[in-house]
Amino acid sequence: MPIPAAPPATPARDPSMTVADPPATVPAARDAAPMLRVASLRKLYGGRAVVRDLGFEVRRGECFGILGPNGAGKTTTLRCCLGLTHADGGTIELGGLPVPAAARLARYRVGVVPQFDNLDPDFTVTENLVMYARYFDIPKRVARERVPRLLEFAGLADRAAARIDQLSGGMKRRLTLARALVNDPDVLFLDEPTTGLDPQARHLIWDGLKRLVAAGKTLILTTHFMDEAERLCNRLCVMDEGSIIALDTPRGLIERLIEPVVVEVYGEGVGAWAERRARAVVERLEVTGETAFCYMHDPAPLLALAREEAGLKVLRRAANLEDVFIKLTGRDIRD
Amino acid sequence: MSGRFWHLVERNFLVWRKLLVPSLIANLADPLIYLLGLGFGLGALVGSVDGRPYSTFLAGGMLCFSTLNSASAEALYSAFSRLKVQRTWEGILHAPMTITDVVLGEWLWAAAKATLSGAAILVVMYGFGFARGVAPLAVLPVLFAVGLCFSGVALIMTTLARGYDFFTYYFTLLVTPMGFLSGVFFPLHQLPAPVQAVAWALPLAHAASLARGLTLGDPMPWPWISLAVLIAYGVAGVTIAAAIARRRLTR
Numbered sequence: 001m002p003i004p005a006a007p008p009a010t011p012a013r014d015p016s017m018t019v020a021d022p023p024a025t026v027p028a029a030r031d032a033a034p035m036l037r038v039a040s041l042r043k044l045y046g047g048r049a050v051v052r053d054l055g056f057e058v059r060r061g062e063c064f065g066i067l068g069p070n071g072a073g074k075t076t077t078l079r080c081c082l083g084l085t086h087a088d089g090g091t092i093e094l095g096g097l098p099v100p101a102a103a104r105l106a107r108y109r110v111g112v113v114p115q116f117d118n119l120d121p122d123f124t125v126t127e128n129l130v131m132y133a134r135y136f137d138i139p140k141r142v143a144r145e146r147v148p149r150l151l152e153f154a155g156l157a158d159r160a161a162a163r164i165d166q167l168s169g170g171m172k173r174r175l176t177l178a179r180a181l182v183n184d185p186d187v188l189f190l191d192e193p194t195t196g197l198d199p200q201a202r203h204l205i206w207d208g209l210k211r212l213v214a215a216g217k218t219l220i221l222t223t224h225f226m227d228e229a230e231r232l233c234n235r236l237c238v239m240d241e242g243s244i245i246a247l248d249t250p251r252g253l254i255e256r257l258i259e260p261v262v263v264e265v266y267g268e269g270v271g272a273w274a275e276r277r278a279r280a281v282v283e284r285l286e287v288t289g290e291t292a293f294c295y296m297h298d299p300a301p302l303l304a305l306a307r308e309e310a311g312l313k314v315l316r317r318a319a320n321l322e323d324v325f326i327k328l329t330g331r332d333i334r335d
Numbered sequence: 336m337s338g339r340f341w342h343l344v345e346r347n348f349l350v351w352r353k354l355l356v357p358s359l360i361a362n363l364a365d366p367l368i369y370l371l372g373l374g375f376g377l378g379a380l381v382g383s384v385d386g387r388p389y390s391t392f393l394a395g396g397m398l399c400f401s402t403l404n405s406a407s408a409e410a411l412y413s414a415f416s417r418l419k420v421q422r423t424w425e426g427i428l429h430a431p432m433t434i435t436d437v438v439l440g441e442w443l444w445a446a447a448k449a450t451l452s453g454a455a456i457l458v459v460m461y462g463f464g465f466a467r468g469v470a471p472l473a474v475l476p477v478l479f480a481v482g483l484c485f486s487g488v489a490l491i492m493t494t495l496a497r498g499y500d501f502f503t504y505y506f507t508l509l510v511t512p513m514g515f516l517s518g519v520f521f522p523l524h525q526l527p528a529p530v531q532a533v534a535w536a537l538p539l540a541h542a543a544s545l546a547r548g549l550t551l552g553d554p555m556p557w558p559w560i561s562l563a564v565l566i567a568y569g570v571a572g573v574t575i576a577a578a579i580a581r582r583r584l585t586r
Contacts, residue, residue: 045586084428085585104431112429118422122350131349134342135430183430 033096035060035187035218036081041090043076050076052242063219065229065236067325069334073242074222078189095186108136111180115191117172119164125175126160129182136183154178170201177208190221194228206231226322240329250321258319258327259283259295263302266291267312277305288331339432343440362455366401370394370459385522391465395547396519398456399481399539405452406482409445410489411502434584438577442490446482453478471550481542484565487572494579518543538568
């Protein structure tokens with residue numbers, strides 16, 4: 001599928017997605033400034049650095065992805081950006097406001113979809129949205145007017161009066177997303193928005209997020225699903241052990257950091273075969289268990305070799321973001 | 336100080352309103368059972384206390400004890416559910432609300448709810464004729480101060496707690512002994528002088544003194560000091576609780 005290499009210059013505002021009144025016109029200079037600017041960010045837990053010298057900028061209207069294995073510091077970075085935890089060094093500017101000094105003010109223009117649902121189980125679907133709007137000082141009447149569009153956006157129009165424990169996991173996520181839009185934010189922070197969802201539910205969330213980007217919202221999301229990042233993100237960074245180790249468009253990362261063709265060879269004894277025969281004709285080789293991952297520009301010589309060997313199965317495909325990710329962060333399990 | 340804590344009070348009020356009827360029945364039934372069981376049962380054995388029926392004496396103490404229980408239950412179990420189990424606080428803190436707003440909101444809400452529990456006892460006292468006229472109504476603001484006092488202290492436990500089990504210690508080691516020390520179930524002057532001195536350092540003795548003074552016309556040794564003690568405990572409690580919550584949640 002085509003991936004935009006850069007964010008659209010002038011994000012079209014889809015009127016159906018503007019949940020609240022149109023925002024007051026912002027000065028052009030502010031519009032051009034990045035939505036989020038992080039510089040030299042550092043965060044220690046018990047003397048151990050979980051975020052080290054982190055720096056990146058998120059432009060207005062783009063979807064920016066933060067990828068990384070478990071424990072890479074993604075959630076900590078988001079929490080710092082929202083002013084929910086205080087960094088040990090560095091500067092953060094969110095929507096032009098310094099964080100954490102003016103974090104509370106900055107959050108008036110922010111929506112958050114946390115990693116774990118924290119919908120209010122004491123309220124119905126509608127009540128959750130109305131009450132959450134109150135925390136933004138939005139009058140109850142205005143909040144009630146916004147509810148139908150939010151429910152429609154979340155595909156929950158027929159669940160307005162449902163209790164939270166009557167919703168499926170996917171519905172809860174969609175309601176959390178709708179709740180994050182209750183203040184018509186400029187920027188959304190999404191921490192692993194589709195973790196734990198089935199494919200149908202994930203696609204529904206992706207669809208919603210694409211509509212938000214089309215409506216001109218800025219999205220900042222963490223994920224460890226490469227297909228999610230590849231589909232949604234205009235630009236993304238790969239984090240590992242608290243640092244950014246790569247930052248580009250998805251296409252740029254694949255083109256820059258990895259050989260374009262991957263051949264996966266499966267079968268008993270494939271490791272020995274790969275070392276003996278394949279290594280000479282590929283550019284990079286990784287063997288895990290009964291699979292050899294071969295990276296190269298021209299797969300013809302390898303495919304010819306593999307055909308000679310009975311019992312080997314071959315899958316040829318284009319390199320993707322997952323290959324980049326594995327190359328950068330290794331194949332070891334992170335817990 | 337901003338008024339943002341009202342959003343949290345509003346939230347808790349709206350949830351409470353959904354369970355209005357069972358909540359009000361519990362508010363009335365619980366003290367009634369105590370008063371009937373202890374007051375008339377035990378009262379028949381005890382006879383009179385300080386020149387009046389035991390049930391009348393007990394009702395004055397129950398005003399405070401019921402308020403204390405209600406404030407504690409709300410600020411411990413219910414607030415802890417919202418802090419940890421339901422992650423309600425976390426959600427609220429993603430909005431433009433601060434930890435101080437949330438803790439202040441919980442404090443005021445628990446005190447308000449506790450006042451209602453105390454007021455239910457007052458209704459019972461009017462019903463049995465223990466309280467007469469409008470003068471006893473002056474106890475209502477005092478009950479709010481009692482609520483502030485014990486919900487403030489309870490919030491320290493809540494922000495420290497890792498699980499509900501922790502609250503059992505609070506009740507067993509602090510609340511129950513304080514109940515017996517503070518002149519709720521029997522007059523304070525029956526205790527040895529050193530124990531009385533300890534009791535007057537605890538807020539419940541002051542609460543009971545004010546409650547009996549205002550509803551039954553008993554002499555109050557230091558009414559303004561008593562009120563100040565209640566408010567001081569409450570303010571100190573909520574201040575410490577907010578500091579602990581900040582440490583716990585901004586990690």
